[in-house]
Amino acid sequence: MQSTEKLNDPGHSPDESALVYWSENDQACQALWQSMHGWSAPKELLSADDTLSADRAYRLISGGTGLVWRGDFQNGKQLLAALKRRVAKQKSPDADIAYPERFHLVRQSRSQQARLLGLLLIPLAENFQLTHRRAPSVAVACQAAYSSKGLRAVSRAPNVLMPLTELIGVVSAYEWQRQGLPVAALGQHIYPRHGVFAPTRHEYLDLVVQTALPNGAQTALDVGTGTGVIAAILAKRGIPKIIATDTQAAALQCAKDNMAHLGLSAQVEVLEADLFVPGRYDLVVCNPPWLPGRAKTALDAAVYDPDSQMLAGFLGQVRAHLAPNGQAWLILSDLAEHLKLRSRQTLLALIDAGGLKVNARHDIKPRHPKSSKLDDPLADARAQEVTSLWQLTLAEKL
Numbered sequence: 425m426q427s428t429e430k431l432n433d434p435g436h437s438p439d440e441s442a443l444v445y446w447s448e449n450d451q452a453c454q455a456l457w458q459s460m461h462g463w464s465a466p467k468e469l470l471s472a473d474d475t476l477s478a479d480r481a482y483r484l485i486s487g488g489t490g491l492v493w494r495g496d497f498q499n500g501k502q503l504l505a506a507l508k509r510r511v512a513k514q515k516s517p518d519a520d521i522a523y524p525e526r527f528h529l530v531r532q533s534r535s536q537q538a539r540l541l542g543l544l545l546i547p548l549a550e551n552f553q554l555t556h557r558r559a560p561s562v563a564v565a566c567q568a569a570y571s572s573k574g575l576r577a578v579s580r581a582p583n584v585l586m587p588l589t590e591l592i593g594v595v596s597a598y599e600w601q602r603q604g605l606p607v608a609a610l611g612q613h614i615y616p617r618h619g620v621f622a623p624t625r626h627e628y629l630d631l632v633v634q635t636a637l638p639n640g641a642q643t644a645l646d647v648g649t650g651t652g653v654i655a656a657i658l659a660k661r662g663i664p665k666i667i668a669t670d671t672q673a674a675a676l677q678c679a680k681d682n683m684a685h686l687g688l689s690a691q692v693e694v695l696e697a698d699l700f701v702p703g704r705y706d707l708v709v710c711n712p713p714w715l716p717g718r719a720k721t722a723l724d725a726a727v728y729d730p731d732s733q734m735l736a737g738f739l740g741q742v743r744a745h746l747a748p749n750g751q752a753w754l755i756l757s758d759l760a761e762h763l764k765l766r767s768r769q770t771l772l773a774l775i776d777a778g779g780l781k782v783n784a785r786h787d788i789k790p791r792h793p794k795s796s797k798l799d800d801p802l803a804d805a806r807a808q809e810v811t812s813l814w815q816l817t818l819a820e821k822l
């Protein structure tokens with residue numbers, strides 16, 4: 425193992441290029457640092473190979489040292505698994521701490537654990553080539569993930585250094601993109617992309633299939649379409665004209681590709697917009713991220729809605745986009761209520777302030793495996809979770 429000769433500059437944002445330096449066999453090495461989580465480059469880097477024990481590696485990363493993996497690729501993955509086992513032994517917040525504090529502590533400790541594991545680093549040569557023994561080809565997966573996010577500097581850099589956990593995430597996201605995800609509610613596959621919310625939980629889609637459409641609905645707007653799955657279900661249910669919006673470039677491309685694949689491009693138009701596009705629609709559907717919370721990266725933004733902006737924006741403005749007999753469908757889990765991150769009263773007050781009334785609410789229990797995981801410190805909240813489709817109509821007057 426060789427130590428770093430130059431201190432690296434951690435002060436940059438995720439999409440900025442920052443060069444990092446270390447030495448290997450007395451040779452100076454440099455690479456472009458890349459972290460989709462927005463993690464800064466470790467101040468100290470050591471070149472590491474198969475001779476490094478998991479215990480020593482754990483001690484080094486615990487001290488903040490980044491390990492540039494040069495050994496056999498599969499051994500690198502095994503080292504990561506061994507580090508995960510050590511990290512998992514760290515104490516998680518006590519189950520007797522009240523919500524929402526317990527939730528914030530769990531989120532903080534998971535993010536620290538992920539940061540720690542993210543100190544096992546993988547160097548890639550030009551065009552995302554791995555030069556390690558027994559390394560798979562990752563170039564196509566990396567191009568798909570980085571080019572759709574406009575990270576051209578990374579796509580063109582001669583050498584890139586990134587957390588191994590992130591590379592594994594990019595590769596598994598590409599497998600989903602290639603193989604697709606069977607969606608029973610659609611009777612077909614949906615093809616997600618890296619950083620785009622994937623419909624792995626199906627129950628909320630069952631609600632979209634089962635809820636009666638407004639009589640004679642001709643137009644619909646799917647706000648925050650992600651992969652486009654809800655727009656596709658509405659199209660299959662026979663709504664002739666649908667617009668699907670999103671703010672993220674990767675989601676917009678993903679939804680367009682899915683519509684083309686499903687033969688629905690003529691029926692579903694995918695547009696970049698902050699929530700709405702002008703017009704009035706018979707049906708406006710929104711499945712916002714279910715938990716209020718900070719979202720530092722695109723990966724977080726699928727789950728966390730900062731300051732409930734999307735939820736409040738949707739409920740505050742949807743009235744102006746509804747046809748006279750139109751309906752707004754809000755899809756939301758009540759997990760945030762069990763975690764004491766948002767109250768039912770707050771939600772009802774937003775609905776009321778938006779000039780809307782609740783016509784009906786359709787509930788379903790999640791079937792996600794996490795809802796029954798006993799070692800999950802949030803298991804008690806998850807066990808109570810119900811996902812709802814709120815069928816909202818115009819209130820008589822504001």
Ligand SMILES: C[S@@+](CC[C@H](N)C(=O)[O-])C[C@H]1O[C@@H](n2cnc3c(N)ncnc32)[C@H](O)[C@@H]1O
Pocket residue numbers: 621622623647648649650651652653654669670671672675697698699700711712713714725726727734
């Ligand atoms: C939880 S995901 C839901 C995706 C999809 N509708 C589904 O149900 O699988 C929320 C989506 O809203 C998008 N989004 C967040 N803020 C938005 C905004 N202001 N306007 C439009 N889309 C937004 C995100 O990019 C993300 O794709």
